[in-house]
Amino acid sequence: MNRETIRKRVNILRERTTARGCTEAEAMEAAEKIAEMMREHGLSGDDLDMGEEAGLVKASDKRLRLPLWGLIAGCTNTAAITRTLLSGLQVVYVGREPGPEIAVYLLDVCNNAIDAELARFRRGDFYRSRRKASTRRKAALDFTAALVQRLCRRLDRMFEGNRNHADAQRAAQELDRRFPTAQSTKPARRHKVTYDSAAEAGWLAGGRVHLGHGVRGGSDKPLLIGRN
Known part of the structure; x- marks a missing residue:
């Protein structure tokens, strides 16, 4: 399993929160799994926030x-x-x-x-x-x-x-x-x-040439990038 795959799996686990409908037990289990994977693979906070794609x-x-x-x-x-x-x-x-x-x-x-x-x-x-x-x-x-x-x-x-x-x-x-x-x-x-x-x-x-702001496999609707 490469680093990018691990990072994406961790970010999926980060979505398991009570605000998104998970129980406290499920959210706690996800948090524990995240901590375990980050320790095991040496991931930092930047590894989770920063992505990498190649063409x-x-x-x-x-x-x-x-x-x-x-x-x-x-x-x-x-x-x-x-x-x-x-x-x-x-x-x-x-x-x-x-x-x-x-x-x-x-x-x-x-x-x-x-x-x-x-x-x-x-x-x-x-x-x-x-x-x-x-x-x-x-x-x-x-x-x-x-x-x-x-x-x-x-x-x-x-x-x-x-x-x-x-x-x-x-x-x-x-x-x-x-x-x-x-x-x-x-x-x-x-x-x-x-x-x-x-x-x-x-x-x-x-x-x-037709240019869109879209993502591969997604829509061509404008996306705001680099903003919260």
Whole structure:
């Protein structure tokens, strides 16, 4: 049983209170079980309040997408780290719940949208009229960079009222505690556009993407994160 599974089980037990309809005996039994599990597995209060979720990304243009993944962390009051796995690149979000789950939901939505819009662009006349593999690649990068920029602006506006500095700071501290050997990476260099037409198409595509505040498997209704 991994640490995250244990944490979730403890949090389920925390819901067994008299205010929620449990008897005093049931609430006391749950409290005793919580204390036992926390001692046994070395869990702290932060372990219970701070969640962790990870999403897998398979993309060859991760340099262009990194700013988006970082912005998602800022929007959801979480902290993020990337790890390279055999199956692809894993983006891990740590923070106060439901921040991490919302972050991975947005990660999935945005990356799937980028992949779908890029595939559509590659079927278009502009991309297909590029004769060389190198010029087609430049066109695709210009398209993706502009699309990501548009998504970043939209998310920034969407979550403007949900940012909480204290929660974000706690998330960063918790990330450092969970991943003490992690190293920071240098910010990506600003992308230099070769084809204005490709960049314009990417910007327009970024406006078409449907963005919701929802959680995977839940509704798209706005959620207030980082607030009591």
